Amino acid sequence: MTQSVIRLDGIQVFARHGVLPEETRLGQKFLIDLVVTADTAQATANDDYRHAVCYAALCDHVMAIAAGEPVQLIETLADRIAQDLLAHFPTIARLTVRVSKPGAPIAHPFGMVSVETTRERTLPVGFSLGCNMGDRQSALALAVTWLGLTPGLEITAVSGLYRTAPWGGVEQPDFYNLCVTGRSSLDAMALLRVCKDIETRLGRVPSVRWGQRAMDVDLLYLGTQEISNPVLTLPHPGIAQRAFVLVPLAEIASEQKISGLSVSDMLDRLPREADDVVPCAEDPSCIAEDQK
Structure with a gap:
């Protein structure tokens, strides 16, 4: 991914934001600065402005919002x-x-009042976790914890x-997933x-394909x-063929669209075998096996 930083400084707008009645009645000048990080890979590869972020369009949107409905706080603006x-x-x-x-109403000399x-941008993301070696439940719990500690x-x-x-x-032993x-x-990278x-920290080493993990x-x-x-x-090429992925994923993201199909639709279309994926909550042997 090629990213560029775009800066737009000092966009001026007259608006009626503020707490005091005089501010909303008389209005005043506001200055708006932008620092935008954007994916410019397509634009720079072909020198094509149609794939770039249009500076004028940025200004148009800023002006429309800033000159629109008054708010009390510049934080809100x-x-x-x-x-x-x-969006x-x-x-x-x-x-x-x-x-x-x-022009903030402050009864003392000051240079500028500003808020940043x-x-x-965040995107929905999904992971599948599984293991069949050692204390499987503890290993999976630790992997989930480490995922949750990841910045971003x-x-x-x-x-x-x-x-x-x-x-x-x-x-080999059954997997927990x-x-x-x-x-x-x-x-993505x-x-x-x-x-x-996380795999390495929990002991994953190169092994036989479809072997123990x-x-x-x-x-x-x-x-x-x-x-x-x-x-x-991406999307992972094996999703639509794997019940051990689709069953737990459907539990928490049944309507997530992947390659045009929802997870629940993928699961409905998947040929299944009896007891191919069993909830551990309904299978006491899950706990008993790891406590041996």
Whole structure:
């Protein structure tokens, strides 16, 4: 991803924001500054302004919000501008809005009063976790905790625990699986590094395909992004064929669209075998096995 930082300083607008009646009646000048971080890969690759963030359009949106409905706080105004720009400019990843009020009603000499707010675009993200070695429940709990401690990643839901039969015909213990969903401002490659780091910390080493795993942490999707390179494919190519992914994911994100289909639709279309994915809450052996 190629990112550029765009700065727009000193956008001037006459508006009626403020707490005092005189401010809303008479109005005053406000100054607005923007610092915008945007994905400019397409624009720079082809020198094509149609894929760039239009500076004039940024100003138009700022003016429309700032000159619109009066608010009491410039904090509120800054936040409304930030939300509007994120909603209308999909390539913006992060922005800072500063609203300055040079005529603020302060009974002392001052240079400037201003407020800054920073917002980052976040995208829905999903992970599938599984393991079949050691204390599986504790390992999965630790992996979820480490995911939740990742800066730029907010966990919003964790599925229940499921016992699933191993794939690939290799004789080995059953897997425990779960899914995690959240929102993230990180890019896909950064999230992949987080997954691999957690696997390594929990003892994952190269092994036989479909063999035993100390920990698997798979990135399933990141918004509607489609990525295909030697190290990462998004959405994960195996989602639609794996009950051990779809069952826990449907528990917490049944309406999430992946490649045009909801998770619940994918699960309905998947041929199933009896007891292929069993909720541990309904299977006392899940707890008993890990306590041996």
